[in-house]
Amino acid sequence: MSMTETWSNTFALNIFNLKEKVVVITGGNGTLGAAYAQAFALHGAKVVVTARNMSTLEETVASVRRVGGDCVAIASDVTDPIGVQSLVEKIDADFGQIDILINNAGMAFRAAAEEMPADKFNQVMQVNVTGTLIPCQAFGRYFMQQGHGKIVNTSSVRGFSGHPDGYTAYAASKAAVDNLTKQLATEWAFKGRDAGFNINVNAIAPTLVKSPLTQEICEDPVRIAPFLARLPMGRVAETRDMIGAVLFLSAPASNFMNGQTLYVDGGCTAG
Template structure:
């Protein structure tokens, strides 16, 4: 059930997207999509906890949000190590405060023909893109369940639905995220949690910089995508705010594609 009933008018409507008093942990948030989402949640009132692998980038990201007047904390634990995750989440809950919103954004990409794909990169992709979402999601849910509420957003991809040469293992991991989201919903919705996914299309990020800089690929993408362009990371903020707030109180197990329409043209 929604946490409160609503009347009419713009002020009341805004409450559906108001994150004041909420705390959000965003993994992989020192740059790119994760940082944009963390900033967007902060701009809508949430205090944010940033997580990432590179401490210098993490501190710089936190400093920029702090300078903008937002409430920020940093948690630099390794999301691919189950024990580190449990300790890191427990520390946040104990010293920073309860996690109301989790965004599982940590991820990586590696491109190679499938027949030549290195086994160690396959295993790294699984740890970074899938295991991290399981480890962090489980650790956070164990705190959310007794409270009877919580929001978990997993970052999927258009590759949850599509395939392209050279990235079959990445495609496999993002397909897994889509179904992990469904599974989390099946187990945890009864406890008052909403678990959904955002599936970005092709966005200008450090992860995609090589493709952004490739004129042949960019021309193909513009022709392939109904919106005829790359996405900008700020265009993911609205989806993240919607899935983090009361506006999505009865949305569960859903994957929201933010892709300029590319998945409409299978």
């Protein structure tokens, strides 16, 4: 078998190498944020976790350091453009590079569609959509100057299909994240061809993930039934189910993936 001229044994052996990469995780104080932080650190990356609440961020830092990882916390609000720009500048000053942005911050508010308060709908859109756009903009500008970078946004199967349990705001926000991901990937890919930079923008889309925030649903036979009915694998996701997709989209293995939403959903969107 002949290989193309771009084939490299070294590249093939290092397609999941994340050593010395500087990774920024928004929503780093949540269950998934903490799991991502530990996973990246175990792979040799330098991790920065950020959220509004510094005390809960310190819990993530401690959990990462317990496994021998390198992690620091910086308080920041993803909906504040000035604050996020300051975050980028501080990380650059401290580390001299930024390689990967994981947009993990988000929120949900459930209510019947006909009763969804407009202020709550707007709040969910502000955190999930604007709170994805603003970090993408700030870190995207940095990546353009640096010449490269990877962004992994957080979508959901709710961005693909509805659900009977009051997800009007959440579903709308995640559909917007899907298309924001495509737009940024497309626009920056074309711009980067001329300007000499490469930014990969992709997203992961989980189904319901078991965590303290979803415990109420997972332990209620009535509320969990519609979820399980749509999950061919017969269970909701565990935290560990999400890690592989995030590492993949952050590593050289996914260099030719751009603008994609990767469903990690136990077959939910397949049938």
